[in-house]
Amino acid sequence: MKSPVFAYAAPNTVAEACSLLADDEDAKLLAGGQSLVPLLALRLAAPTTLVDLRLVPALTGITHDQGVLRLGAMTTHRSIERSPLVQDVAPAIAEAAALIAHPQVRTRGTIGGAVAHADAAAEWPAVLLAMDGHVEVTGTGGSRSISAGDLFMGPFMTSLEPDEVITSVSLPIDGREIWVDEHQRRHGDYGLSILAMTYQLSDGLITDVRLAVAGATGSVTRAPEAEAALEGRAPADSNDAITALAAELSYTSDIHGSADYRRDITTTLFQRALRAAGERSGQA
Ligand code: FAD
Structure with missing residues (x-):
């Protein structure tokens, strides 16, 4: 099936992405497209605008600071799996990334997209919950941090506001x-x-x-x-x-x-x- 007609925007900043979401209540963010694009093709989702995050440089990268592994929302499953830093400081996280689907999916799918999608059979929500991790999010009203326990509300449901973008995922790893x-x-x-x-x-x-x-x-x-x-x-x-x-x-x-x-x-x-x-x- 062909996806419904939609407008397309590719902002360069998180702030721009948030205002695009705020301007159109039926807009949706596009990350790796590995969950959203099949939903479009099956016509199970019909957003009026797709706000593509691929040109927002602030959303990628992996850092380890003060016992916390911070993964930019647009970091792909494959980058996490292959990251020498992750393999060094938290090898179980690299191994968890490798459990997701096939390399083709892992090369495009992102941790932010998987967490926002909140599939009950996905790896990252379980990892986030077990690690007592949290996500940093930004909306038109500012930024906040949401713990995993407060984020997942049920299958495919999160506590994110419609204009909020997950900017990163933080996992405390020290001593655990x-x-x-x-x-x-x-x-x-x-x-x-x-x-x-x-x-x-x-x-x-x-x-x-x-x-x-x-x-x-x-x-x-x-x-x-x-x-x-x-x-x-x-x-x-x-x-x-x-x-x-x-x-x-x-x-x-x-x-x-x-x-x-x-x-x-x-x-x-x-x-x-x-x-x-x-x-x-x-x-x-
Ligand atoms: P998209 O598909 O682009 O977006 C998904 C949703 O998240 C959309 O609603 C979008 O608006 C929202 N979103 C995206 N980024 C953000 C953000 N930064 N802030 C707020 N909202 C955002 N997943 C697994 O976990 N385990 C599997 O075994 C698995 N197997 C798969 C097998 C196949 C064949 C396919 C096609 C997919 C599979 N997936 C699996 C899904 C895959 O992991 C996706 O990468 C993931 O679910 C969504 O990430 P994405 O970057 O592709 O997001």
């Missing part, structure tokens, strides 16, 4: 262990379950744990009961947490897999994360 993995039916597919876990290890015990699951439930979600059951425990002492994770989430059933199947693979992913924690603490 990060683990991200997923199960896909075929290489490159969306994950049937994605599990992201961050925690601290002290004297062989897990503390300050944050667990996020995507793909397996209707929206990206934390698992507070499993987190509480794991707090202060050794990785090998985690049966209560495993039981809690299986029980507390409402798993999705569809043509790709039943709820029971998704529960099982999420449990397996969690067990792998705990095994990795045991290895990191020298207890394996």
Whole structure:
């Protein structure tokens, strides 16, 4: 199908992009186009204006400062995967980027677009939630920071205002262990379950744990009961947490897999994360 007719603008600054959004309530930002363009082609979206962010230099780049990894919104999944800086300071983030789709999609798709799109089966929202990250956004009224917990309101829903642009994504990495993995039916597919876990290890015990699951439930979600059951425990002492994770989430059933199947693979992913924690603490 052909996309509906739309006007096109390619501003050079974030401020210009925001005023284009404010001037036309049916305008939409275009980043890598890897989610929006298929929606246009299927006529599931019909924006009157596309505001292309590709000429806004302020939106790209990766920095690490004071324990925070900052990724410009237009940074592609592929750039994150291949960044020597990310591979050095947070290799699990580079590995998480590599889980997304195929190289062709990763070369165009951006972290800002994926976070704004808020697909319940996407990797970045789960990573952001597990890492207690936040996004910096700018609108016509100024800039603000939104924590992951306040950003994701449900599948394909965020708390962004219509004239706001995500300018960057910040992930606190200092002193935290990060683990991200997923199960896909075929290489490159969306994950049937994605599990992201961050925690601290002290004297062989897990503390300050944050667990996020995507793909397996209707929206990206934390698992507070499993987190509480794991707090202060050794990785090998985690049966209560495993039981809690299986029980507390409402798993999705569809043509790709039943709820029971998704529960099982999420449990397996969690067990792998705990095994990795045991290895990191020298207890394996
Ligand atoms: P676009 O498609 O350009 O935009 C998506 C939405 O975000 C639009 O509503 C747009 O207005 C908004 N937006 C974009 N940038 C901003 C911004 N800076 N501020 C505010 N709003 C903004 N994704 C996964 O996570 N996992 C997968 O396994 C996966 N598999 C895929 C397989 C295929 C075949 C394809 C085509 C896509 C797949 N994707 C997957 C989606 C891909 O990751 C996209 O890159 C991502 O969802 C959207 O990023 P984008 O830059 O392409 O954004």
